[in-house]
Amino acid sequence: MGDAGLLLSGAALFLNSLMLLGKANAKSVAVFNLFIGALQVIVPFYLIAVSDQNNWTVYSLAxxxxxxxxxxxxxxxxxxDLDGSGLGWYSLWVAVLAVIYAAVAYVHFQDIVSALTWLMWAYLWFLFFLSMGMNKKIDVYIGKVAMVQSWLTLTFPALLSMTGLWQTDQVANAWIYFSIAAFVYFAYITLKLKKTSARTEKFA
Structure with a gap:
């Protein structure tokens, strides 16, 4: 599935970000999520079944x-139109696993780009936990984070990989700086959100 799966994940996350930003209808976006979700559950089961069963192969496909x-x-x-609390707590579980994947990418594979990417995904899943598991009203904020990640961590890496450019040192180094810039942007919009919330509470 590899690069094609990443590309489709980028499309799904892009649509989800638009929905969170109020630009796309939820049920319309739901259809694409179901389609991509089904693919990314069925295909890995098959790939694991026909794989060499090496632990790192299964780890990657899982x-x-x-x-x-x-x-x-x-x-x-x-x-x-279900209650989202279950999805929220599931997202927390996935966020923890994403941090573990980030640590393994850095320590075992010495892959800084993958480690930073997994940390970004962990942050996004944690935001879904805050939104749906803890009922925080941060949909627009999550939409902005998801929009950046849909391109930076999924769409562009998939395209670069399919064109044979992803593994070059120049791209890898550039992506480290892009990832750091994304974290700085997330910190910036977090501060703006906190200031807005404080101002709202003050005049409420």
Whole structure:
């Protein structure tokens, strides 16, 4: 599935970000989430079944399930207008696993780009936990984070990988700086959100 799966994940996250920003209808977006989620659950099961069963092969393929079940869960929650608390707590569980994947990428594989990418995904899943598990009203904020990540961590890496450019030192170094810039942007909009919340509480 590899690069094609990343590309489709980028599309799904892009649509989800637009929904959170109030630019797309929830049930319309739900359809795409269900489609991509189903693919990213069915295909990894097959790939694991026919793989060499090496622990690192299974470890790598299993990470696709984190996305697949998230998209399925999001799609069903939106389509059926379900309470999102279950999805929120599931997102917290995935956020913890994403931090572990980040640590393994850095320590075992010495892959700084993958480590930073997994940390970004962990942050996004944690935001979904805050929104749906803890009922924080931060949809617009999450939409902005998801918009950046849909391109930076999924769409562009998939395209660069399919064109054979992703593994070059120049791209890898550039992506480290892009990732750091993204974290700085997230910190900036977090401060803005806190200031806005404080101002609202003051005049409430």
């Amino acid at each position: 990470s696709i399930f984190l996305f697949g079940f998230t998209y399925l869960y999001v799609g069903l929650t939106l389509w059926k």
